[in-house]
Amino acid sequence: MLLLEPGHTAYDLRFRVFGIPVRVHPMFWLFTAILGFSALNEENGTAKFAIWIVCVFSSILLHELGHALTGKIFGNDGHIVLYAFGGVAVHRRQFHHRWQRIVVLFAGPGIQLALVGCMLVGLACMGEERLEAGINLILALLGIPSQGPISLGLHPLLQRAIFDLFFINMFWALINLLPIYPLDGGQISKESLDAAMPGGQGERVAYGISMVIAALLTIHCIASANHVKFIPFLPAFGGIFAALLFGSLAVESWQLLQQHRHPPWRRED
Numbered sequence: 001m002l003l004l005e006p007g008h009t010a011y012d013l014r015f016r017v018f019g020i021p022v023r024v025h026p027m028f029w030l031f032t033a034i035l036g037f038s039a040l041n042e043e044n045g046t047a048k049f050a051i052w053i054v055c056v057f058s059s060i061l062l063h064e065l066g067h068a069l070t071g072k073i074f075g076n077d078g079h080i081v082l083y084a085f086g087g088v089a090v091h092r093r094q095f096h097h098r099w100q101r102i103v104v105l106f107a108g109p110g111i112q113l114a115l116v117g118c119m120l121v122g123l124a125c126m127g128e129e130r131l132e133a134g135i136n137l138i139l140a141l142l143g144i145p146s147q148g149p150i151s152l153g154l155h156p157l158l159q160r161a162i163f164d165l166f167f168i169n170m171f172w173a174l175i176n177l178l179p180i181y182p183l184d185g186g187q188i189s190k191e192s193l194d195a196a197m198p199g200g201q202g203e204r205v206a207y208g209i210s211m212v213i214a215a216l217l218t219i220h221c222i223a224s225a226n227h228v229k230f231i232p233f234l235p236a237f238g239g240i241f242a243a244l245l246f247g248s249l250a251v252e253s254w255q256l257l258q259q260h261r262h263p264p265w266r267r268e269d
């Protein structure tokens with residue numbers, strides 16, 4: 001999601017996956033811990049907190065591997081950095097073709113949705129009732145009420161891990177697919193609109209869409225935190241963290257829109 005690579009620190013964790021160098025910035029652990037902190041107040045809190053950290057780490061790494069591995073297929077190697085509540089896959093050079101850029105952008109959220117699909121297949125292999133409970137669980141996460149059971153009938157900690165993986169991978173993928181710049185969806189929207197309306201017009205439209213949606217979601221998150229539903233068809237979600245994220249993205253899009261309305265080379269007119 002992030003476009004800029006954070007600086008190196010002495011506490012970075014470094015390793016390789018499928019030959020792709022991965023660097024984990026200390027801020028990643030801090031943000032993940034803050035977001036999962038409430039689990040410590042529950043029964044078996046330490047184990048649930050540890051499950052949350054492992055699930056976030058593996059899910060965000062999977063997302064960035066989706067980008068990096070697809071880039072590698074197109075002959076463009078790269079590396080991954082996990083930072084704050086997100087990450088970045090940095091490719092060695094620009095992709096020549098627009099369609100390649102779009103496929104690489106889709107691959108991050110796409111691999112996460114594929115994981116959710118694989119998990120549902122796994123539950124189906126364990127019985128029809130478990131599949132039904134898994135689907136009900138996903139519907140509940142999306143704010144769609146269902147009458148059926150949501151208990152998978154597994155060990156509570158395994159059930160918790162499955163719940164966390166569904167939650168992180170569904171939400172991370174869906175939020176990343178929103179046409180908000182510089183999320184993956186926002187970059188896809190910019191690429192697509194630029195192809196349809198070349199010469200900068202498409203980019204301006206993409207930044208405008210990005211600004212409006214990010215602003216609406218900021219209000220929705222603040223309203224949700226105050227138990228008010230702002231966008232009727234959306235589940236109540238987000239708190240101050242999500243509001244700050246969408247708010248800063250709305251401001252960023254507004255700034256990009258201003259830059260594109262008044263490009264430096266046309267400032268005199």
Ligand SMILES: [Zn+2]
Nearest residue numbers: 001108109184
């Ligand atoms: Zn991404």
